[in-house]
Amino acid sequence: MNFYPIEAGNFKLDGGAMFGVVPKSLWQRTNPADNNNMIDIAARCLLIEDGNRLILIDTGMGNKQSDKFYGYYHLWGDDTIEKSLKKYGFHQDDVTDVFMTHLHFDHCGGSIQYNKDKTLLEPAFKNAHFWSNKNHWKWATQPNRREKASFLKENILPMEESGQLKFTSLPSDSILRDSALGFDIFFANGHTEKQMIPMINYKGKTICFMADLLPTAGHLPIPFVMGYDTRPLLTLDEKEQFLKMAADHNFYLFLEHDAHNQIITVKHTEKGVRLDEVYTCEDIFNN
Template sequence: MQLHTIDTGFFKLDGGAMFGVVPKVLWNNLNPADERNLCTWAMRCLLVEDRDRLMLVDTGLGDKQDARFFSYYEPHGDASLLGSIQQAGYSPKEVTDVFLTHLHFDHVGGAVRRQADLLVPTFPNATYWSHSAHWRWAIDPNPREKASFLKENIEPLQASGQLRYWDQDAFPFPEIDLLPVDGHTEKMTLPVFRVKNRIVAYVADLIPSSAHLALPWIMGYDVRPLLTMQEKADLLKKAADENWVLVFEHDPVVEAATVEATQKGFRIRDKGPLNALL
């Protein structure tokens, strides 16, 4: 198995929303906000080569929304989803599977593209994988998350016939463990890989950046923040004990890191590009 990080560019989100109850005087030193209180975040995906299959994990924001939508999030940077896949040596038609950790717009937006007047899957030959309970949660959203679950990102996947549920159908990657967590949103799922005798966890929005290693640093977006804190503590303990490599989806600088437990909580041990840590 081989992993490639796929950069899809940057966007901006409110610093207070991203750090919850943590005072700005603390988090602003780690990810400085602009005059609108917006901080820059990455949308980092993974491309996974495993024998005859090529899986993409998450898809970034995409480019099909209108100017008003993008004005809220200010997408920027030179990287793009398809450009980074091509830079890794592949084309969209070669992707066999797309694994969606959850269906918030900054994780699933690139899964669908505009083709003339139609919305179609970006990866025409891929099976799209979600958790069945999370899918139900997304298509009938609660008021808190409704703005994050956009129909144009979700409905075309089901209409295409390319959608499968990893908890009900045969998931074709036996060397990948799937860890559902419920604090951020119902049944967000973290893929955990065994690569070169190491464990690599793509931690999605459970730990969106290296700044969120401290247990109380939890996003205001989370629907069950106390559960997030426990889920994060459990994962970080295992990561520290077993020397896992964590891949951060939203950290604008730190791509991946190992962690250690200290008297003051969990801290980064080593950090850098993913393949440098393997």
């Protein structure tokens, strides 16, 4: 099994929205804002090469939206999924499975693209299955007013229309053991209904793709919850449960949205679970 970080493009989001009710005087210590109160955000996806399968976890925003749309997110850098795949000797057509932690546009937008004539939407990974779960799919395709702007039909419906959509099983508790993709999945409902956090065994380590359960290292304190979360009180409990487990078992936390910290471990302290070590993907995946 081999792991590759896939950089899908960086952007910026409002720091206040990213930290909810937490005062700026606290969150800016770890996530400094620019003059417009925007903080750096990554869309760091993960590619897993496992035998005949090439599994991509999340796909970033993609490139099919309007300039006006992207103008809200202050894109920076020149990373794309295509460039990142090519860096490691792969093409989009090589991907066999696209696993979407959830269907907010910044996590699944790159799954769908326009055809060459820009007349039709089509899967960007024509040979891949797209993985979600039934509860979240219904939540995303019949969105509440709070999340409607994050669930874009053009990112979601073509997966089903193509016949490439598949659903994972749902667990009896919070963790689905040994899913159809060969890894465990932690289900979290605070950010959105049935967000999926992959927990993958890799060379004796457990690599956890944290998605929006832990957007950045700055979100480690339990009360540091995004304003985007639909059920913030539930997020508190889910974060606490997961971070205690991560500290107990020395999980390696792969941070999708942290532009400056790629992988971290955590430890128990008198103040709760806090940052232990910071690693690059190269530190973990090439050793």
